[in-house]
């Protein structure tokens with residue numbers, strides 16, 4: 137890493153030699169590291185005896201990946217990165233150049249693309265084949281986009297580190313599940329109700345933590361998330377504990393068309409289409425898209441309103457806020473409850489989509505994933521967060537598709553199990569490469585004719 | 601004789617068990633410039649913060665326009681139009697200059713913003729040049745101007761300035777003191793400032809206080825204190841004359 141300045145042409149031979157040498161060392165190191173973990177496995181046989189199984193093939197794969205990876209990094213990736221850096225320095229930035237058409241209309245293009253997405257998926261892969269694309273990639277990603285946008289209000293705008301966001305997701309999901317089962321309310325009645333209930337819980341969380349900040353706040357919110365989960369597990373008369381609540385009714389298109397198979401106004405029947413669950417998925421896709429866009433719209437509007445400005449000021453300096461006449465108590469409570477409300481919306485959507493909720497869906501890991509998406513996206517940036525969600529959630533879904541990895545790592549290899557590894561790896565890479573997330577600079581809310589805002593990476597956190 | 605705008609009576613403020621203010625009496629009359637000088641750690645900033653209610657005085661009272669504000673929360677005190685440019689400036693680093701000024705005007709929900717922001721820009725033309733720049737990337741002096749500008753955006757009746765000349769070049773210090781004088785004379789703004797730059801502050805002030813170890817030890821008009829040999833020895837000798 138020290139001397140990337142050596143001229144690649146004259147040092148071409150020595151570079152390959154060095155790459156070979158470093159690749160060899162990497163192989164040795166990984167051999168030492170993995171020989172006991174990967175090379176040998178202890179299992180119990182039928183008679184409960186401990187037996188040692190040898191997995192030299194797998195060990196060889198690990199060592200080879202490390203050695204070849206190191207070789208490629210040193211020989212090709214690093215010189216390429218260095219050359220790019222040099223080129224970037226040489227290229228004088230023309231600040232006054234107008235943004236390209238694509239850049240200017242990015243939001244509109246993205247929304248249109250998302251609206252067309254399920255239709256395209258149906259055209260290309262057929263009605264039944266589109267299921268995977270609409271559900272696994274579309275809906276799954278959009279749920280996380282929405283959750284991350286909701287959490288962004290609390291963490292990204294108001295700067296309140298919340299590690300228990302999944303609690304509000306759970307409140308939303310259980311509100312819908314329980315109220316629809318016991319009272320038979322429809323989705324459209326319960327959606328706002330679930331949001332309100334979650335917002336209410338947001339306030340309940342908000343009160344005790346008003347005086348806390350940073351790490352202390354994080355711990356308490358973490359505990360709050362766990363409390364909600366444990367209540368769901370243990371309050372069995374109401375929540376049925378770990379069994380969860382199943383056969384949650386489906387949502388309908390505003391009560392006009394239903395997706396229940398037997399119903400007279402079944403969507404497919406009304407339009408004379410062949411029966412398929414794909415239509416429901418497409419409907420759910422548009423539903424979550426609308427909910428996510430609502431979240432974004434509200435966030436954008438709020439940022440320009442007094443309360444939104446107060447959130448951002450609160451994140452920067454609480455004392456200065458107070459001395460400017462801002463009531464920090466209500467400001468924090470609104471941030472918690474509005475963020476929670478969107479978590480609640482997303483939760484009731486989740487219940488409708490799965491048809492089943494159990495406490496298992498609301499573990500701390502979910503909060504951590506949502507928070508990492510917000511951080512990766514660059515706290516506060518809606519586009520950055522959407523990209524981060526697409527990459528992280530889409531990436532883990534893609535892993536499921538990578539069955540060819542079985543050929544390399546053996547038939548026991550289940551790629552999904554490595555998703556957290558990939559998640560962590562991606563996070564490290566992004567944070568090294570862009571320490572403030574994909575879109576690190578904060579977009580000002582007041583637009584002036586000449587926009588010369590200095591990029592966020594030059595701005596120190598804290599007081600200048 | 602003009603009437604009293606702010607009066608601090610027998611105020612004691614503690615940080616935990618440490619007594620930072622040991623019974624302070626201070627008075628500021630409407631339309632005047634008052635200043636407070638004293639050594640490091642004397643409790644000057646603590647007095648400024650106590651007036652704003654964070655921390656609150658343990659004993660004694662703070663009266664503003666005849667109203668006891670000792671136990672009011674900070675944001676409500678600010679709503680009575682007491683604005684402060686605090687020690688360390690405390691501007692919002694990731695917000696632009698323009699947005700920082702907007703924050704200052706949040707009391708009136710930006711009602712007079714366009715009108716007032718122009719006034720601030722005439723006072724500190726530098727801020728206009730930098731209006732789209734992030735607060736945290738401003739130079740120290742520019743941040744000081746922004747901090748004062750932001751406080752002025754609240755249309756204060758009483759402006760508290762904690763060391764407005766801190767870290768500034770002499771020319772800028774003069775600019776800022778001139779600006780304070782203009783605000784006071786033309787708009788009748790009442791100013792209470794803390795200064796290390798005792799000479800300039802005393803010359804400017806109608807009323808002045810010297811603070812030592814949490815107590816006001818001397819008081820008088822600016823001119824009187826300027827002439828006082830003790831003050832000269834402690835705060836002026838070796839300074840600029």
Ligand SMILES: Nc1ncnc2c1ncn2[C@@H]1O[C@H](COP(=O)(O)OP(=O)(O)OP(=O)(O)O)[C@@H](O)[C@H]1O
Nearest residue numbers: 615618620638639640641642643644645646647687
């Ligand atoms: N948050 C705090 N916690 C504990 N002690 C504090 C705190 N803030 C100030 N003090 C103490 O209170 C005393 C007065 O501090 P203050 O900041 O008011 O001094 P000052 O007169 O403004 O000094 P300077 O001229 O250096 O700004 C000091 O002894 C200081 O150490």
Ligand SMILES: [Mg+2]
Nearest residue numbers: 644645646687
């Ligand atoms: Mg001080």
